[in-house]
Amino acid sequence: MSHAISMTVNGRSVSATVESRTLLTEFLRDNLRLTGTHVGCDTSQCGACTVHVNGKSVKSCTMLAVQCDGAEVLTIEGLANGEDLHPMQKAFNDHHGLQCGFCTPGMVMSALEVADGNSDPSDEDIAKGLAGNYCRCTGYENIYRAVKAGAKAMGS
Amino acid sequence: MYNFDYEKAASADDAVKAAGGSDDVMFLAGGMTLIPTLKLRLSQPEKVIDVGSIADMKGITVSGDTVTIGAATTHADVAGSSDVQKAIPALAKLASLIGDQQVRNRGTIGGSIANADPAADYPAAVVGLGATVKTNKREIAGDDFFTAMFETALEPGELITSVSFPVPEAADYQKLANPASGYAMVGVMVAKTKDGVRVGVTGAGPSAFRASAIEDALAKDFSSEAAKGVTMPADDLNNDLHATADYRASCISTLAARAVKAIG
Numbered sequence: 573m574s575h576a577i578s579m580t581v582n583g584r585s586v587s588a589t590v591e592s593r594t595l596l597t598e599f600l601r602d603n604l605r606l607t608g609t610h611v612g613c614d615t616s617q618c619g620a621c622t623v624h625v626n627g628k629s630v631k632s633c634t635m636l637a638v639q640c641d642g643a644e645v646l647t648i649e650g651l652a653n654g655e656d657l658h659p660m661q662k663a664f665n666d667h668h669g670l671q672c673g674f675c676t677p678g679m680v681m682s683a684l685e686v687a688d689g690n691s692d693p694s695d696e697d698i699a700k701g702l703a704g705n706y707c708r709c710t711g712y713e714n715i716y717r718a719v720k721a722g723a724k725a726m727g728s
Numbered sequence: 729m730y731n732f733d734y735e736k737a738a739s740a741d742d743a744v745k746a747a748g749g750s751d752d753v754m755f756l757a758g759g760m761t762l763i764p765t766l767k768l769r770l771s772q773p774e775k776v777i778d779v780g781s782i783a784d785m786k787g788i789t790v791s792g793d794t795v796t797i798g799a800a801t802t803h804a805d806v807a808g809s810s811d812v813q814k815a816i817p818a819l820a821k822l823a824s825l826i827g828d829q830q831v832r833n834r835g836t837i838g839g840s841i842a843n844a845d846p847a848a849d850y851p852a853a854v855v856g857l858g859a860t861v862k863t864n865k866r867e868i869a870g871d872d873f874f875t876a877m878f879e880t881a882l883e884p885g886e887l888i889t890s891v892s893f894p895v896p897e898a899a900d901y902q903k904l905a906n907p908a909s910g911y912a913m914v915g916v917m918v919a920k921t922k923d924g925v926r927v928g929v930t931g932a933g934p935s936a937f938r939a940s941a942i943e944d945a946l947a948k949d950f951s952s953e954a955a956k957g958v959t960m961p962a963d964d965l966n967n968d969l970h971a972t973a974d975y976r977a978s979c980i981s982t983l984a985a986r987a988v989k990a991i992g
Contacts, residue, residue, distance in 0.1 A: 573733045592734035592776070593766075616764055619830060628804070628833040634763045635834065638734055639756075639778060685829060703910070704828025 577641040581606070582650030590637045596630075597621050599637035600647060608648040608677050612706070619705030622678035623647045629685045631704070648677035660684055660722035669718030671709030678705050683719045684726075691727025693720060729767050733775040740889050743779045744864045749885035755779050757800050757839035760831050780836070785889055790815050793895045799838025799888040807832060818899035818917065819857070822849050825903055827910050838888040841873065844880045844935060846966065847911035851936030852901065853893065856917030856928020860892045877934040896921045900987040904931075904979055906970055913971050914979040918946070918955075918987035925950065927984055932965050932976040942984050952985035 578587040581604060588603050597614075600606045600623070609632060612620035616634040623632045624646040651658035657665065660683050670676045679702065686693050686701035693701070698719050707715060734756075737743035747753040754773040756762050757780045765771045779785060785800035790811045797806060806812055807824035826832055826840075826849050840850040841861065851874055853859065859870040864887045873881050882888070899919035903912050912931035916939070919926045925946040927939040945954045962977035971979075 573731065575734065591731055593729040593731045595729070595763075614767070616760065616831070619828070622830055629830050630834055631830045634759060636734070636756075636759070636763070638736075639759070639780065641736070682829065701829055704830045 575638045577638055579640050579643050579645055581645045582647060592638060594637040596632035596635040596637050596640055606647050606649050610674055610677055619682060620675050620678040622681040624681060629682050648680060659725035663722030663725060664718040667714050667718040667721055669715040675705060675707045679715060683722060686719055687723035687726050691723050693723050730772060732773060736778040737782060739782055740785060740864055740887055743777050744885060744887050746777050747885040751884045753777060755887055757836040758834035760835040761843045788812060794892050795895060796890050796892045797837050798890050800836050803832035803835050815895050816893055818901045819853055819893060822853050822901040825849060837891055842882060842888055844874050844878050846877050846934055847931045849912055849915055852915045852917040852928040852930035855936045855938055856926050857893045857896060857919050858926055861888055862890045863888050874935040898991045900990040902983040902986045914976050914983055916980060916983040916987055918984055929980055932980055939980055952989040955988050956981050956985040
């Protein structure tokens, strides 16, 4: 069974015909070639596939593309303004909040929700906000520093 | 993933009509359990009916001594609701402890209790607070809703539309979360109500239940010592790689005691 869907992705209107079973990750990566959204576990645990749907962070491996018909979707590719990184991306760069980088798109997308209305998140806020995102390289110390700096920069 | 038919329902009536009482149809709300289950082919419905965007099934209303939550309301909306935080803070706390932020942004109360996972959090509130589950055709008492592991009183094609919680005098929820999954290895809701003390337990048995021995002890003496002093039988409790039945039995009393202490 296929469905004609349309949605806004990173400010751009897109339309496509998808099967019922097409996941949002598959739609973003295979149809739109937006491969910044990563698939780590494909079981809604690791958070590498985190994007925003209607302003809220979701795991796009656990959402059907057809469920997003009419929605506004924001992916990691939608953050930078040309060559200018988003403050949260810049903070991850400045504080080296990554090692291999595979989890980073999801980390940044979740960090944006942590920073939403909170320019000074505590360690606890960050631990709770990033509980659905796994990094297997860094030990998280620099990720915490990056989220704090990013939230501060976004608030100013 | 295998393919299936998908239909987005505009109203609860449309959803029920589209389901037609069939066993081969499943309702999709947040999809936090159903989509992983479809991927694994643990369930293979012919058709999935999306009830997640039905406006009448979303939102929270407080009327007198009752908090009513639409079945398609997300955990994040319950956790962040100032109305719920004011009327039943223990319920907002419980919702804030489910899964992670991304899961709370999608998962719904109706989906959680319809799935009846033995380790889900909401069943402790449905049983512990004495909720009423409203469906398209009837009202089901919280005490009668969970019948066995992943089994409920719902009939094929029956759709939960809302869940109503009577406001207790005081309540608290305590949870021992699995560090990997976040699911409750044991979760306990203790509520002081005008009709007495209720203790709802999730995670410990095949489905949520009331710990009547602790309720009796707390009715006589509402103290954490009284709760801690009850030895819960381990006979029918879950015994798996996460915890033994004896450990879970012990946790029920300990978490109930912590909840009583938090209520003060």
